[in-house]
Amino acid sequence: MLYIGCHLSSSAGFKAMGETALKINANTFQFFLRNPRGGAAKDIDKKDVDAFLSFAKEHCFGKILAHAPYTLNPCSKDLKTREFAREVFADDLKRMENLPNNLYNFHPGSHVGQGVAAAIPQIVEILDDVMGEAKHTTVLLETMSGKGSEVGSTFEELAEIISKAKINAPERLGVCLDTCHVFSAGYDIINRLDDVLADFDRIIGLNRLHAIHLNDSMTEFNSHKDRHEKLGKGSLGQEGLIRFINHPAIRNLPINLETPNELEGYAEEIATLRANYQNF
Numbered sequence: 644m645l646y647i648g649c650h651l652s653s654s655a656g657f658k659a660m661g662e663t664a665l666k667i668n669a670n671t672f673q674f675f676l677r678n679p680r681g682g683a684a685k686d687i688d689k690k691d692v693d694a695f696l697s698f699a700k701e702h703c704f705g706k707i708l709a710h711a712p713y714t715l716n717p718c719s720k721d722l723k724t725r726e727f728a729r730e731v732f733a734d735d736l737k738r739m740e741n742l743p744n745n746l747y748n749f750h751p752g753s754h755v756g757q758g759v760a761a762a763i764p765q766i767v768e769i770l771d772d773v774m775g776e777a778k779h780t781t782v783l784l785e786t787m788s789g790k791g792s793e794v795g796s797t798f799e800e801l802a803e804i805i806s807k808a809k810i811n812a813p814e815r816l817g818v819c820l821d822t823c824h825v826f827s828a829g830y831d832i833i834n835r836l837d838d839v840l841a842d843f844d845r846i847i848g849l850n851r852l853h854a855i856h857l858n859d860s861m862t863e864f865n866s867h868k869d870r871h872e873k874l875g876k877g878s879l880g881q882e883g884l885i886r887f888i889n890h891p892a893i894r895n896l897p898i899n900l901e902t903p904n905e906l907e908g909y910a911e912e913i914a915t916l917r918a919n920y921q922n923f
């Protein structure tokens with residue numbers, strides 16, 4: 644079953660996101676629980692959430708994916724920034740308990756000069772502090788492109804964080820694979836998809852892969868840049884991305900577009916993907 648959607652604005656609430664998704668023929672979506680810069684979150688409106696939950700059930704939606712604010716950096720050199728990450732992370736996870744059995748995605752962070760070896764224990768420490776809040780949510784580390792001092796651009800780094808976390812059962816802690824990011828990080832999912840997924844399985848475990856960000860890239864393979872492009876307009880190309888979503892390891896996961904589009908553009912991309920998804 645193809646679960647396909649895109650990033651949506653949460654400003655009008657959950658039911659509104661569900662309705663917008665349906666309008667563009669999506670059956671999942673991604674959203675922020677608060678301003679992406681990390682400001683205060685609105686209180687959860689129980690009525691709105693319940694209306695969304697029955698709407699999602701009625702329309703057979705897949706799991707939805709909350710994205711942590713971009714300012715959340717669990718491995719900052721600066722203690723205050725790490726404390727902020729801990730607070731926001733825990734608070735977001737508490738909110739997600741109102742929407743059980745969904746997903747929460749975060750960037751492992753940027754070590755800003757202190758090195759990966761110092762960063763990983765800091766990320767693990769914060770995970771250990773907040774994971775208790777995620778009783779009904781699967782927390783996902785996003786695969787990163789490796790721009791600047793980003794942690795999490797190799798499968799090994801992600802595996803190390805996961806293996807060191809105290810609460811790390813595969814249904815509680817996993818990975819969201821971003822196609823633009825992994826391609827920029829040097830994983831050739833266009834020409835060597837089977838090999839890359841075999842590496843993922845050996846190093847992290849495919850049982851930990853819970854979600855996909857589907858993006859083309861403005862920059863070339865192995866560029867260590869992070870510039871999303873519309874599907875088919877970038878270095879990954881439409882054919883390869885269609886092969887990707889049809890792969891047995893990918894085809895039943897929730898897939899969200901983060902391409903530079905308005906709703907109309909997303910609707911077109913979703914239509915193209917649906918038309919090229921093999922139903923069997």
Ligand code: FE
Nearest residue numbers: 710749750785
């Ligand atoms: Fe992201």
Ligand code: FE
Nearest residue numbers: 785821856901
């Ligand atoms: Fe992403």
Ligand code: ZN
Nearest residue numbers: 824869870871
């Ligand atoms: Zn990105």
